Amino acid sequence: MIRYAVALLSVSCLFASSALAQDDLLAKAKQQFEPIPTAPPDLPGNVATPGKVELGKMLYFDPRLSASHAISCSSCHSIGLGGADAEPTSIGHRWQRGGRNAPTVLNAVFNKVQFWDGRAKDLEQQAGGPMANPVEMASPTTHVAEQLKGIPGYGDLFAKAFPGESDPITLANAQKAIAVFEATLITPNGPFDRFLRGEQDALSPTQKAGLAVFMDKGCSACHNGINVGGGMYAPFGVVEKPGAEFLPPADKGRFLVSKTPSDEYVFKVPTLRNVALTAPYFHTGKAWDLRQAVAVMGTSQLGTQLTDDEINKITTFLDSLTGEQPKVTYPILPPSVASTPRPQP
Amino acid sequence: MIRYAVALLSVSCLFASSALAQDDLLAKAKQQFEPIPTAPPDLPGNVATPGKVELGKMLYFDPRLSASHAISCSSCHSIGLGGADAEPTSIGHRWQRGGRNAPTVLNAVFNKVQFWDGRAKDLEQQAGGPMANPVEMASPTTHVAEQLKGIPGYGDLFAKAFPGESDPITLANAQKAIAVFEATLITPNGPFDRFLRGEQDALSPTQKAGLAVFMDKGCSACHNGINVGGGMYAPFGVVEKPGAEFLPPADKGRFLVSKTPSDEYVFKVPTLRNVALTAPYFHTGKAWDLRQAVAVMGTSQLGTQLTDDEINKITTFLDSLTGEQPKVTYPILPPSVASTPRPQP
Numbered sequence: 001m002i003r004y005a006v007a008l009l010s011v012s013c014l015f016a017s018s019a020l021a022q023d024d025l026l027a028k029a030k031q032q033f034e035p036i037p038t039a040p041p042d043l044p045g046n047v048a049t050p051g052k053v054e055l056g057k058m059l060y061f062d063p064r065l066s067a068s069h070a071i072s073c074s075s076c077h078s079i080g081l082g083g084a085d086a087e088p089t090s091i092g093h094r095w096q097r098g099g100r101n102a103p104t105v106l107n108a109v110f111n112k113v114q115f116w117d118g119r120a121k122d123l124e125q126q127a128g129g130p131m132a133n134p135v136e137m138a139s140p141t142t143h144v145a146e147q148l149k150g151i152p153g154y155g156d157l158f159a160k161a162f163p164g165e166s167d168p169i170t171l172a173n174a175q176k177a178i179a180v181f182e183a184t185l186i187t188p189n190g191p192f193d194r195f196l197r198g199e200q201d202a203l204s205p206t207q208k209a210g211l212a213v214f215m216d217k218g219c220s221a222c223h224n225g226i227n228v229g230g231g232m233y234a235p236f237g238v239v240e241k242p243g244a245e246f247l248p249p250a251d252k253g254r255f256l257v258s259k260t261p262s263d264e265y266v267f268k269v270p271t272l273r274n275v276a277l278t279a280p281y282f283h284t285g286k287a288w289d290l291r292q293a294v295a296v297m298g299t300s301q302l303g304t305q306l307t308d309d310e311i312n313k314i315t316t317f318l319d320s321l322t323g324e325q326p327k328v329t330y331p332i333l334p335p336s337v338a339s340t341p342r343p344q345p
Numbered sequence: 346m347i348r349y350a351v352a353l354l355s356v357s358c359l360f361a362s363s364a365l366a367q368d369d370l371l372a373k374a375k376q377q378f379e380p381i382p383t384a385p386p387d388l389p390g391n392v393a394t395p396g397k398v399e400l401g402k403m404l405y406f407d408p409r410l411s412a413s414h415a416i417s418c419s420s421c422h423s424i425g426l427g428g429a430d431a432e433p434t435s436i437g438h439r440w441q442r443g444g445r446n447a448p449t450v451l452n453a454v455f456n457k458v459q460f461w462d463g464r465a466k467d468l469e470q471q472a473g474g475p476m477a478n479p480v481e482m483a484s485p486t487t488h489v490a491e492q493l494k495g496i497p498g499y500g501d502l503f504a505k506a507f508p509g510e511s512d513p514i515t516l517a518n519a520q521k522a523i524a525v526f527e528a529t530l531i532t533p534n535g536p537f538d539r540f541l542r543g544e545q546d547a548l549s550p551t552q553k554a555g556l557a558v559f560m561d562k563g564c565s566a567c568h569n570g571i572n573v574g575g576g577m578y579a580p581f582g583v584v585e586k587p588g589a590e591f592l593p594p595a596d597k598g599r600f601l602v603s604k605t606p607s608d609e610y611v612f613k614v615p616t617l618r619n620v621a622l623t624a625p626y627f628h629t630g631k632a633w634d635l636r637q638a639v640a641v642m643g644t645s646q647l648g649t650q651l652t653d654d655e656i657n658k659i660t661t662f663l664d665s666l667t668g669e670q671p672k673v674t675y676p677i678l679p680p681s682v683a684s685t686p687r688p689q690p
Contacts, residue, residue, distance in 0.1 A: 061425050069431040075415075080406050080678040086414040087688060095440040277680040289683035325677040332670040333425040335622040338634035343432060 022200055025212055032215065034226045035193035036273070036323060040184045041109055046124060048180040052161040055154075056181025058331045059174050064147055066137035067093055069343035073130065073178065077105040079328050082277025083185060088285030093138035099251065101285030106326070107273045109183040111230035116267050116283045118233065119257045123179035128171065143341070144171045150341045153334020187274055187323030192228075195320070203320055210317025213310050218302050227271035228321055235266045236283070239303035242296050245286050253283070276319050290315050367545055370557055377560065379571040380538035381618070381668060385529045386454055391469060393525040397506040400499075401526030403676045404519050409492055411482035412438055414688035418475065418523065422450040424673050427622025428530060433630030438483035444596065446630030451671070452618045454528040456575035461612050461628045463578065464602045468524035473516065488686070489516045495686045498679020532619055532668030537573075540665070548665055555662025558655050563647050572616035573666055580611045581628070584648035587641050590631050598628070621664050635660050 040048065059065060063072040076090040076098075077083050083106035090098040100116045108114065114126035130136040131144055139147070148154045148169050155169070161177055162168035192211075194202035203211065214220055223229040233254055236247050247265060254266040267283055280286065281293040294314050298306035306314070385393065404410065408417040421435040421443075422428050428451035435443040445461045453459065459471035475481040476489055484492070493499045493514050500514070506522055507513035537556075539547035548556065559565055568574040578599055581592050592610060599611040612628055625631060626638040639659050643651035651659070 058425075061423075063423070063426075064431055068436060070420075070436045075420075078406075078408070078678075079675045080403075081408075082680065086409055086681060091413060091415045279681050279683070279685075288681075288685075288687060291683065326675075328675045330424045330671075330673045330675055333423075335427065336431055336624050336633075338624070338636065340624075340633075342633060 022208070025208055026195065026198070026200065028215060029211060030196060032220045032224045033192070033196055033228060035196040036107060036110070036186055036188040036190070036226060038188045040186055043109070043122070043124070043179055043183055046176050046180055048183065049161065051157070052177050052180050053184060054181075054331070055157045055161045056177035056179070057328065058154075058157070058333055059178050060181050061331050062333050064151065064333075064336070064340075064343075065131055065139055065144060065174075067139050067143075067344040071137050073105075073127070076102040076130070076136075079105075079185065079326055082106060082274045082325075083108070084278045086279075088280050090136070092136040093134065096135040098133075098135055100283045101280065103270060104274060104278050105182055106185050106187050107227055107271055108230075109186065110226045111268070111271060112232070113268060116270075117254045117257045118268050123182045124175045127175040127178040127182070131171075138344075141171055144174060145169050147341050148174065150339060151334050151336055157334070185326050185328075187325055190273075190323030191320035192317075193323060204316070206313055206316045207320045208317075210313035210315070211320075213313050214317055217298070217304060217306070217310070219297065219314070222269040222301070223272050227273055229269045229273075230271040232269050233263070233266045234269050234301070235264075237265060237300045240300050241265075242300045246282050246284055246296060246300075248284065251283070272318060273321050274323065274325075276322050290318065294318075367553070370553055371540065371543065371545070373560060374556060375541060377565045377569045378537070378541055378573060380541040381452060381455070381531055381533040381535070381571055383533045385531055388454070388467070388469070388524055388528055391521050391525055393528065394506065396502070397522050397525050398529060399526075399676070400502045400506045401522035401524065402673065403499075403502070403678055404523050405526050406676050407678050409496065409678075409681070409685075409688075410476055410484055410489060410519075412484050412488075412689040416482050418450075418472070421447040421475070421481075424450075424530065424671055427451060427619045427670075428453070429623045431624075433625050435481070437481040438479065441480040443478075443480055445628045446625065448615060449619060449623050450527055451530050451532050452572055452616055453575075454531065455570070455572045456613070456616060457577070458613060461615075462599045462602050463613050468527050469520045472520040472523040472527070476516075483689075486516055489519060490514050492686050493519065495684060496679050496681055502679070530671050530673075532670055535618075535668030536665035537662075538668060549661070551658055551661045552665045553662075555658035555660070556665075558658050559662055562643070562649060562651070562655070564642065564659070567614040567646070568617050572618055574614045574618075575616040577614050578608070578611045579614050579646070580609075582610060582645045585645050586610075587645045591627050591629055591641060591645075593629065596628070617663060618666050619668065619670075621667050635663065639663075 042048065060073040063070050065072060071092060076085045078085055083104035084102050089100060090102045092098055103116065109123055114120040114123060115129065120126035120129060128141070131139045132141045158168040158173060162173050191202045191207065222232060222234050225231045236242065241247060252264045254263040276290065279290065280288045281290065287293040287296065291311050294311050295306055298304045387393065405418040408415050410417060416437065421430045423430055428449035429447045434445060435447045437443055448461065454468055459465040459468060460474065465471035465474060473486070476484045477486045503513040503518060507518050536547045536552065567577060567579050570576045581587065586592060597609045599608040621635065624635065625633045626635065632638040632641065636656050639656050640651055643649045
């Protein structure tokens, strides 16, 4: 009888200590992360009206913004594939390969800067890049407005989205519209968001253990904030350079933008939101296995050989970063007419 | 006063005669055309359950069915672009060009046969073609099921769509699912459908005049039925062969399937449903102007030099064949995992 009481006491202590640890974990997590808001954020200087968002969606899906009329934003940033594509690096104009893995468009609005090297300050600036890039959509910047003006249905749509402007069909306005649409592509209410809002059971015990490892080992020194990443730059190989497969010498990352020697092999820390949906990984897209990517991060960024158990826990935690995926109705695009500029062969 | 009465009488006679002519037009049209049903038709031997339709939608949008993992059914049959693409002939694997203009998927379920040469009897059979075609998706037929089995999320989806089957992930079942999804891509309630249901004002006076010309000149001898086409074969150039631009000698059409000499340069009469959305035209996709396409049809098929006024009226009538476009929510696809077969370079 006494032994039984002791046993009960122990169990009760265990519960109390576990509850305390849970509260600690949540408190610690709240210091480092934020849940994804449930409504799209405002973009400075670019008010999101329904007409502008709808126009942006059309442009996002319109392949006629590319020289070939076959590639749209959606080609490499598919809403069905975690906002990215299923390629190491994307296939662009005339089957050329892009230089780096297509980052997800989902929650990109919460990144501090855009592109792997941060060469665009926001979504609006980013949207102009791939359209003009000769290995991506290959549309001369001077041609985009001309193309859109050649599709009569866009006239009213731009006029409504940009009221009071005498010549609303411009590349700059197309970028603004695309940006407000992209800002709607957020994935709130994932298990981790619900946990951060105090729903202790939203994470499984293994996911909680993984979160603890993720913070204890230092992953969250870089992967933090709303996007569990996306907020800073870091050298790839801060402790130990990974092999050339993952870090080919020719791509010096942020250095190509800043020309600052300390920026050699520095890249934007990518968001880990929905990371389970967006293989392959790294700027090279050469890591197809999330477990492998986690292991490489351990050695190259933290100087730690993570154990199989730690890797398991971390990747199970990363699954909790998959949120509610956007519900997007496929837009019906204004048709081409006889005078619409034609695709380049 | 007498002159006034006579004038009134004349006006009243004019109304009566016009009303009679309208009733005649509708009666004549009803003999040749049918409105698009408002619900998807059943496919023989392929019951459309919600789970199968949803699976079919996923497969339709999944680029991992192609060798490159970059091309899906949707790439060339975009729901945003009238169910087709904006190309003369589509861009496929490694930027190869398809041999013929991509036909619209919208209302394709109402075509008697599929492809320009009728080489598939239905949507289910058709769906297998582009996947395996080396210039389109270039996925070996033996590989499709292997690829899908390598994406764990598809397991449950196929099991639900094909209950009771021990090995439901097969190419044949993928084709069935795609077909039932495609059967939902119908565009009912266009002006012409509403007219056929007795709503006289659904067509403008010019559209009615165009419909009359369309029937009187003989266009509807081939372009009739639900799909205003899609129900028969016809030689391109039945009266006068068009130029090689529109009818290149190398593509003998249906003859390539049937090997029957009388099938040389015979093609399926395409549907004219939503034709205003699907430039460019003809199996070559070389006619970018619908007016030009109508004129060529006049000379080549009817031996008639249509006047500008007749062409205007016909093309205005053809606008009335644009129906309500499908509302499709972009599907969220099951993610690849480390063991998922990877894209071919």
